[in-house]
Amino acid sequence: MKKIIYFLLIALTLSSCEDVVYVELPSDQQRLIVDGLIRVNNSESNTTVTIKTNLTNSFFEEIEPLTVTNIQLSNESGTFIANLAESSKGIYTANISTSLLKEGTVLLTIIYNNEIYEARSSFNASVPIDNLVQGEGTLFNEDETEIIITYTDNPDIDNYYLFDFDFNEYLVSEDTFYKGEQFEFSYFYDTELQSGQSLQISILGVDDIFYNYMNQIIVQSGGNQGPFQTPAGTVRGNIVNTSSIDNYALGFFTISEIYTQTITID
Numbered sequence: 001m002k003k004i005i006y007f008l009l010i011a012l013t014l015s016s017c018e019d020v021v022y023v024e025l026p027s028d029q030q031r032l033i034v035d036g037l038i039r040v041n042n043s044e045s046n047t048t049v050t051i052k053t054n055l056t057n058s059f060f061e062e063i064e065p066l067t068v069t070n071i072q073l074s075n076e077s078g079t080f081i082a083n084l085a086e087s088s089k090g091i092y093t094a095n096i097s098t099s100l101l102k103e104g105t106v107l108l109t110i111i112y113n114n115e116i117y118e119a120r121s122s123f124n125a126s127v128p129i130d131n132l133v134q135g136e137g138t139l140f141n142e143d144e145t146e147i148i149i150t151y152t153d154n155p156d157i158d159n160y161y162l163f164d165f166d167f168n169e170y171l172v173s174e175d176t177f178y179k180g181e182q183f184e185f186s187y188f189y190d191t192e193l194q195s196g197q198s199l200q201i202s203i204l205g206v207d208d209i210f211y212n213y214m215n216q217i218i219v220q221s222g223g224n225q226g227p228f229q230t231p232a233g234t235v236r237g238n239i240v241n242t243s244s245i246d247n248y249a250l251g252f253f254t255i256s257e258i259y260t261q262t263i264t265i266d
Contacts, residue, residue, distance in 0.1 A: 029247070031056045032112055033063060034239050036119065036253030039204065040101055047101055049073065051084055051092045053110070056250070065090025068112040076105050101255055108253045115243035119253035126161065126205030126257040127151050134266055135186055143192040145265065148184060151203060155180025160211035162256065163187070164202040172206075172214045197265045204256040213237055213252055 035052035055066040071084040071092045080100050084092035102123040110117040128151065135146035153159055153175045163171040165187055175183075193199070206214070216235045237252035 031247070032066065032068075032110070032117060032239070032249040032251075034108075034110065034117070034119070034237070034249055034251035034253060036108055036121075036239075036251060037204075038101065038121075038253075038255045039202075039258040040098060040123065040255060042098065042257055045098055046095050047098045049082075049084065049094050049096050049101075051108070051110075051253075053090045053092070053112070066112070068092075068110055069114075070109075070111040072109045074107050074109070075100070075103065076107060080106075106255060110239075115241055115247065117239050117241050117249050119237075119239045121238075121254045122207075123255050124160075124205035124207055124210075124257060125154070125157075126203055126259055127154055127159070128259045129201070129203055129261045130182065131184075132201055132261045132263050134263065137186060137188075139188050140190075143190075145189040145191075145193045147187045147189070147199070147201065147263065149187065149201060149203075150182060150184040152182045153178055153180055158208075160206045160208055162204040162206045162210070162214055164200075164204065165189070166199045166201065170214060170218055172211050172218065174208075174211060193265045195265055199263050199265070200260055201263060202258050202260040204258045206254060206256055209238060210252060210254045 033054040033056060035054070038047070038049050040047050051071050053066045053068050053071075054063045057063050065088075067086060067089055072081060073084070073094070073096065074081040082094045082096050084094045087093045105120050105122050108119045108121070129149060130152055131148075131150040133148050135148045137146045138144045147165070149163070158179075159175040161173045161175075163173065165171065167189075169189070171187060173185075213235060220235065234250070236248065237250060239249040239251055239253060241247050241249060
């Protein structure tokens with residue numbers, strides 16, 4: 001759509017320097033965006049929980065951080081309740097016992113514009129990274145950098161994984177074809193990385209719903225967009241507006257165990 005409008009404006013400019021042309025851009029109702037990916041390091045007794053809120057904007061404008069009325073985490077029995085404080089605009093944090101995040105279903109409640117938004121998640125286990133090395137292969141051009149990652153799948157459950165390759169680059173995988181086995185694959189950065197540059201590579205456990213959500217986001221964005229930005233098409237997450245069915249939110253809430261390793265580029 002952007003390209004069509006761009007070429008249309010060029011054509012009109014060349015044909016006339018006097019006419020003023022008004023192009024009606026697509027618009028939609030502004031919607032709450034929730035970045036609710038909670039990364040849990042199982043070796044730490046407490047987890048710093050961060051929830052980010054934004055508001056969708058008009059066609060050409062960037063999304064903006066959004067201050068909401070309240071953000072709360074609780075369990076369904078009501079024995080665990082934590083109110084998140086706004087550390088900067090649209091960023092809410094709380095220090096919560098890791099064990100509480102791993103027990104049962106955790107409820108996220110957000111109050112914004114006199115409406116209540118809710119989402120639920122349970123702890124999703126991950127597995128450690130067995131090996132992380134730099135390879136020498138390429139896919140399309142010689143400027144690419146290959147990273148080879150190896151991990152061993154847990155045979156006891158169906159596993160879904162989200163890989164965070166730094167720089168807002170993500171990949172998802174499921175264990176259908178390597179259940180209970182050690183698995184190795186290559187990831188290629190399409191730009192040349194500098195010698196001595198450090199990368200943080202993470203593997204996160206997710207459920208099948210978040211796996212499908214992230215898969216759609218990655219496909220629509222071409223892999224160059226974070227999971228909680230406004231996608232090219234509307235991808236619905238698990239945030240539910242309990243006050244108004246039509247005024248739905250975008251984004252996702254999930255609790256994921258994370259294992260991270262750092263690699264330095266040769």
